[in-house]
Amino acid sequence: MSTNPRSYEAFTLIHEGALAFSRAELQGIRVDVEYVENKKAHLLRKIERIREQFKSTDLFKKWQKSSETEVNIDSHVQLANYLYSVKKIKPKKLTPTGRGSTDEEALSQLNIPELLPLFEAKKYKKIYDFLDGFSREQVNGYLHPFFNLHTVVSFRSSMDSPNLQNIPKRDSEMMTICRSALYPRPGHQLLEIDFSGAEVRVAACITKDSKLIEYIKNPESDMHADMAVQIFKLDSYDKTKYKVLRQAAKNGFVFPEFYGDYFGNCAVNMACTWGKLPQGKWKEGQGIEIGDTFLADHLISKGLISLKKFTDHLEKIEHDFWFNRFSEYSQWKDRWWRAYQKYGYIDTPVGFRFNGLMGRKETWNYPVQASAFHCLLWSFIEIDKVMRKENWDSRIISQIHDSIIIDVNPEELDHVMATARDIMCNKLVEAWKWIIVPIDVEMELCGVDKSWAEKQKVN
DNA sequence: TGTTCATGG
DNA sequence: TATCCATGAACA
Numbered sequence: 324m325s326t327n328p329r330s331y332e333a334f335t336l337i338h339e340g341a342l343a344f345s346r347a348e349l350q351g352i353r354v355d356v357e358y359v360e361n362k363k364a365h366l367l368r369k370i371e372r373i374r375e376q377f378k379s380t381d382l383f384k385k386w387q388k389s390s391e392t393e394v395n396i397d398s399h400v401q402l403a404n405y406l407y408s409v410k411k412i413k414p415k416k417l418t419p420t421g422r423g424s425t426d427e428e429a430l431s432q433l434n435i436p437e438l439l440p441l442f443e444a445k446k447y448k449k450i451y452d453f454l455d456g457f458s459r460e461q462v463n464g465y466l467h468p469f470f471n472l473h474t475v476v477s478f479r480s481s482m483d484s485p486n487l488q489n490i491p492k493r494d495s496e497m498m499t500i501c502r503s504a505l506y507p508r509p510g511h512q513l514l515e516i517d518f519s520g521a522e523v524r525v526a527a528c529i530t531k532d533s534k535l536i537e538y539i540k541n542p543e544s545d546m547h548a549d550m551a552v553q554i555f556k557l558d559s560y561d562k563t564k565y566k567v568l569r570q571a572a573k574n575g576f577v578f579p580e581f582y583g584d585y586f587g588n589c590a591v592n593m594a595c596t597w598g599k600l601p602q603g604k605w606k607e608g609q610g611i612e613i614g615d616t617f618l619a620d621h622l623i624s625k626g627l628i629s630l631k632k633f634t635d636h637l638e639k640i641e642h643d644f645w646f647n648r649f650s651e652y653s654q655w656k657d658r659w660w661r662a663y664q665k666y667g668y669i670d671t672p673v674g675f676r677f678n679g680l681m682g683r684k685e686t687w688n689y690p691v692q693a694s695a696f697h698c699l700l701w702s703f704i705e706i707d708k709v710m711r712k713e714n715w716d717s718r719i720i721s722q723i724h725d726s727i728i729i730d731v732n733p734e735e736l737d738h739v740m741a742t743a744r745d746i747m748c749n750k751l752v753e754a755w756k757w758i759i760v761p762i763d764v765e766m767e768l769c770g771v772d773k774s775w776a777e778k779q780k781v782n
Numbered sequence: 783t784g785t786t787c788a789t790g791g
Numbered sequence: 792t793a794t795c796c797a798t799g800a801a802c803a
Binding site: 452456471481588 | 797799800
């Protein structure tokens, strides 16, 4: 795969982007080394306790007995062999190569309580590894990760040594422990500015689907809420009760569908993740809480009593989604795939060309993923320019695909926020005529001298 | 070196 | 029809 700039603008974006990124690398992010070392020691003791607990279980003793060599608790291969070959349990989930899966979802469906400590130990080990990376890579209390612009096939960025683009966020305990290590410079505060719905908005610009554009332009409308109503057969969307179902619709159906997944997979994932479905049929009291009831009770009341029924239901919704709701998006996908097959390349609106062998889904997803990131890169460069021209004491320190992280002097906070908002929402749209929908940002701010774990939404 | 499992967008 | 992109650790 080669990716060629087809315009001077595309060339300068990468050239200036590399320079702006290098300044952020040089600046670095402050890390509390003492906290990291204390926490690492604490986590090691905790992991050891959990492992001892697991070793005292019947399951482990039998596992050890069945093995000629000493069992390695960290080996998923040995665990899969014991569960699926020795004990002959039928795997609930297979890996891409067709072997029995030992990930958390697959193992929890086996309903073996003795395996629970294993998940816990794995989680704390994961946290330990993040902190260990911080202490390994820090220099005089600062991290200087590498920002790469030349490694990713879809032309996004990546980061390494350490990678700060995958610091835990969704699990609140992992989030708190990991992000409590990262600080602004003394007297400063951390500010994160996100493009809201970056890839959806860019997809609307590229496909020009009028329904998708309408969803973005009309602030009263809400695509994910509409899909939640349809998927879960709600009478209407009630913000106070159904936020979690909106999230399920968004992350369990809308995004996977946009990326090329299909109803069967979406149904299984939603049933497991939100419905907590161990077998084929729901029983009362299962799944996430919605208002004063549970998802299983709600689905049963709507006649969606089994995974089979839910899957059939989702098949109809998928058909409606692509043939009715977003039919222009569908037509774009067909045209786009045919054009790639005919000409052997695809271009992005910014002026990059993807050459090389691609599957259908790659031809659909790469230009969206690339252009969404290029909006971020353009904004990063422009904020960096203003920052240097006006001699800010604040510094851009990082970036996560669709967000920018700034180490801000509190006296400059209002100006920095206004400048970033103006560049990301107004200047960007003026500069790139292909952006035909409004762009919006969300900001999160930490207190002065507070860690990255303390971030709060800014209104 | 390839596979699997975690984390993020 | 069969989820896109990454980094990193651990194992066999």
